[in-house]
Amino acid sequence: MHQPPPASCSxxxxxxxxxxxxxxxxxxxxxxxxxxxxxxxxxxxxxxxxRGTSTLPLAPLGPWCSPxxxxxxxxxxxxxxxxxxxxxxxxxxxxxxSLLSMEEDIDTRKINNSFLRDHSYATEADIISxxxxxxxGELLATGDKGGRVVIFQREQESKNQVHRRxxxxxxxxxxxxxxxxxxxxxxxxEEKINKIRWLPQQNAAYFLLSTNDKTVKLWKVSxxxxxxxxxxxxxxxxxxxxxxxxxxxxxxxxxPMDLMVEATPRRVFANAHTYHINSISVNSDYETYxxxxxxxxNLWNFEITNQSFNIVDIKPANMEELTEVxxxxxxxxxxxxxxxxxxxxxxxxxxxMRASALCDRHTKFFEEPEDPSNRSFFSEIISSISDVKFSxxxxxxxxxxxxxxxxxxxxxxxxxxxxxxxxDYLRSKLCxxxxxxxxxxxxxxxxxxxxxxxxxxxYNNFFRMFDRNTKRDVTLEASRENSKPRAILKPxxxxxxxxxRKDEISVDSLDFSKKIxxxxxxxxxxxxxxxxxxxxYIFQDKVN
Amino acid sequence: MEFKLEAHRIVSISLGKIYNSxxxxxxxxxxxxxxxSLVLRSARQVYLSDPCPGLYLAGTPTPQPGEPxxxxxxxxxxxxxxxxxxxxxxxxxxxxxxxxxxxxxxHAGCPAPxxxxxxxxxxxxxxxxxxxxxxxGNVANLITIFGSSFSxxxxxxxxxxxxxxxxxxxxxxxxxxxxxxxxxxxLRDMNPWSTAIVAF
Numbered sequence: 001m002h003q004p005p006p007a008s009c010s011x012x013x014x015x016x017x018x019x020x021x022x023x024x025x026x027x028x029x030x031x032x033x034x035x036x037x038x039x040x041x042x043x044x045x046x047x048x049x050x051r052g053t054s055t056l057p058l059a060p061l062g063p064w065c066s067p068x069x070x071x072x073x074x075x076x077x078x079x080x081x082x083x084x085x086x087x088x089x090x091x092x093x094x095x096x097x098s099l100l101s102m103e104e105d106i107d108t109r110k111i112n113n114s115f116l117r118d119h120s121y122a123t124e125a126d127i128i129s130x131x132x133x134x135x136x137g138e139l140l141a142t143g144d145k146g147g148r149v150v151i152f153q154r155e156q157e158s159k160n161q162v163h164r165r166x167x168x169x170x171x172x173x174x175x176x177x178x179x180x181x182x183x184x185x186x187x188x189x190e191e192k193i194n195k196i197r198w199l200p201q202q203n204a205a206y207f208l209l210s211t212n213d214k215t216v217k218l219w220k221v222s223x224x225x226x227x228x229x230x231x232x233x234x235x236x237x238x239x240x241x242x243x244x245x246x247x248x249x250x251x252x253x254x255x256p257m258d259l260m261v262e263a264t265p266r267r268v269f270a271n272a273h274t275y276h277i278n279s280i281s282v283n284s285d286y287e288t289y290x291x292x293x294x295x296x297x298n299l300w301n302f303e304i305t306n307q308s309f310n311i312v313d314i315k316p317a318n319m320e321e322l323t324e325v326x327x328x329x330x331x332x333x334x335x336x337x338x339x340x341x342x343x344x345x346x347x348x349x350x351x352x353m354r355a356s357a358l359c360d361r362h363t364k365f366f367e368e369p370e371d372p373s374n375r376s377f378f379s380e381i382i383s384s385i386s387d388v389k390f391s392x393x394x395x396x397x398x399x400x401x402x403x404x405x406x407x408x409x410x411x412x413x414x415x416x417x418x419x420x421x422x423x424d425y426l427r428s429k430l431c432x433x434x435x436x437x438x439x440x441x442x443x444x445x446x447x448x449x450x451x452x453x454x455x456x457x458x459y460n461n462f463f464r465m466f467d468r469n470t471k472r473d474v475t476l477e478a479s480r481e482n483s484k485p486r487a488i489l490k491p492x493x494x495x496x497x498x499x500x501r502k503d504e505i506s507v508d509s510l511d512f513s514k515k516i517x518x519x520x521x522x523x524x525x526x527x528x529x530x531x532x533x534x535x536x537y538i539f540q541d542k543v544n
Numbered sequence: 545m546e547f548k549l550e551a552h553r554i555v556s557i558s559l560g561k562i563y564n565s566x567x568x569x570x571x572x573x574x575x576x577x578x579x580x581s582l583v584l585r586s587a588r589q590v591y592l593s594d595p596c597p598g599l600y601l602a603g604t605p606t607p608q609p610g611e612p613x614x615x616x617x618x619x620x621x622x623x624x625x626x627x628x629x630x631x632x633x634x635x636x637x638x639x640x641x642x643x644x645x646x647x648x649x650x651h652a653g654c655p656a657p658x659x660x661x662x663x664x665x666x667x668x669x670x671x672x673x674x675x676x677x678x679x680x681g682n683v684a685n686l687i688t689i690f691g692s693s694f695s696x697x698x699x700x701x702x703x704x705x706x707x708x709x710x711x712x713x714x715x716x717x718x719x720x721x722x723x724x725x726x727x728x729x730x731l732r733d734m735n736p737w738s739t740a741i742v743a744f
Contacts, residue, residue: 185571187570188569188571213571276571278575325574325575325578344575377550377551377583377590379586381583384575431550431554434554434557434583435557437561
């Protein structure tokens with residue numbers, strides 16, 4: 001059954017009605033019992049696969065129950081747990097058109113509630129372009145190509161329905177950015193949300209930054225569950241009363257009302273970027289943040305919208321000498337003076353803002369020498385870094401280029417400490433991928449809460465997880481076919497030639513239009529959000 | 545040999561991308577166009593380093609797979625798909641008069657509004673036609689359309705490109721977020737080759 005949607009805000013200046021996320025209801029609880037407890041919590045001996053789980057080959061799983069049977073350790077500490085991911089819910093926000101028809105027509109609403117039909121209603125504006133958990137993991141924000149932001153909230157634990165915990169419902173929806181036109185340059189500015197970043201919570205309201213190609217906005221999302229009643233000069237509908245009819249005075253009182261979630265734009269940071277903004281990052285001082293475009297990085301103070309400091313500028317005096325652009329940037333999680341930015345040449349620069357006002361000269365320079373045997377026409381494209389992320393500890397950075405994910409130690413600049421192949425079978429297909437523009441896809445990568453597992457997306461709605469400790473990896477699929485609630489995800493495998501085994505998929509059958517570019521990992525638990533076109537899948541590990 | 549065909553194909557695809565980027569929503573993306581121009585440079589290098597420029601068409605036997613490594617440096621990968629070879633095996637469609645005249649007249653400052661002739665080849669959908677059209681006379685037109693170049697990438701006679709640009713320099717500079725890249729020297733250098741192809 002579906003929860004009633006939270007009542008939406010109707011403030012005209014900011015947002016539209018919250019839309020009902022079509023949700024898959026939770027059915028039976030997770031099937032298999034906890035695997036046999038291991039003898040020691042240290043090195044993990046192989047365990048027999050539990051009954052009812054996937055067909056994953058023997059993988060030393062972390063102990064989900066300690067030998068004494070006491071509650072499992074913090075799930076994020078036990079590693080990847082590959083083979084034990086289950087679908088929590090699949091969320092789909094209908095388009096504006098179908099929402100209107102939802103209100104008008106019962107039959108249409110029935111169609112909308114059947115997510116098997118959603119394919120015909122989905123438009124390009126619904127394609128999710130960014131996903132981000134907030135710092136507690138209670139909220140999950142998505143931005144889409146149509147400039148909308150949809151925030152989901154985790155369902156609270158309740159005694160009656162223990163297994164509903166972990167599902168996310170729509171909390172708030174608002175239109176963050178609109179398409180604009182730059183008349184001076186005759187350019188249309190897309191409303192697509194490129195990035196969302198949450199601010200840490202400091203009071204009852206939530207704050208997030210959302211950005212399109214040119215403008216960053218700070219949004220405040222707050223709840224209202226009381227409203228004043230009993231005004232003297234206005235009646236209940238807000239109309240002014242004729243003063244002559246007022247004979248008594250009363251004090252307005254606050255009465256409870258249906259919960260309403262409002263989103264208001266508190267700051268708009270505009271006109272600071274000539275090129276397209278690709279990243280924003282909130283500083284650990286919670287007072288400043290940076291926005292990066294192709295050639296410049298600006299530092300902002302949250303309170304000041306008409307000025308920003310330019311801290312990196314790699315634009316050459318002569319544009320003809322341009323050889324690289326900035327592709328991503330992020331602040332260090334603990335040191336408010338340190339940030340990194342990645343380039344299209346596959347390099348990462350770490351800068352210290354204490355060194356100078358303009359950080360054009362890096363403090364550290366991370367680059368791996370190119371492997372000459374892999375040289376091709378497209379070497380430069382596939383070495384371009386599409387995402388860079390600090391680990392939660394601040395000790396490592398992870399970069400994603402087209403075919404690999406690399407983990408770098410901040411103390412070692414000449415090569416990464418770990419390299420993981422995401423989909424190396426595409427190396428021989430680069431020419432076709434260049435033709436259909438897939439080679440320009442910008443995949444993101446994420447750390448889990450304990451920095452032991454990293455995750456990134458691929459094609460055919462596959463996404464990959466790499467456990468840094470056990471060196472095991474798994475490929476999972478976010479698809480509608482096996483999206484029954486609580487269904488356990490089966491690991492997938494791509495066959496690279498020769499005999500194709502059952503359940504394997506050959507490289508040529510991969511669907512390159514189904515790409516997973518954006519994923520997010522809950523900050524402390526093993527819950528992941530995976531965006532596949534206009535669908536948002538939420539998976540969690542199978543814990544008792 | 546096959547590297548050269550592949551390089552040629554990649555060059556035309558790249559030019560198509562650069563052209564299409566002008567009409568894309570959201571403005572011209574600097575990063576993508578930079579990457580495309582890098583591919584153009586690589587393809588051009590392969591093209592230039594290939595010592596046998598004339599032997600493309602029907603008379604040539606299919607290239608041996610075990611091409612000696614004296615050809616473009618090892619690891620240029622990717623034998624061209626059979627489609628590309630077949631395209632070049634076909635006799636050239638009708639001669640392209642403006643193709644031959646194009647390279648000669650290109651440096652005389654072609655008029656800017658030549659987008660129309662370019663549009664037609666793209667709409668055709670036939671890649672061979674698109675290749676020829678783009679490679680031949682209209683390459684010169686592309687130069688004036690884009691109006692800027694990445695000479696730093698190409699290290700090739702930057703002086704040669706300057707006199708044409710002349711008054712266009714300020715234009716691209718001012719409009720550079722909107723305008724982007726064009727490998728002017730690349731394109732100009734390719735004209736002699738395309739003349740040879742067309743002539744055959």
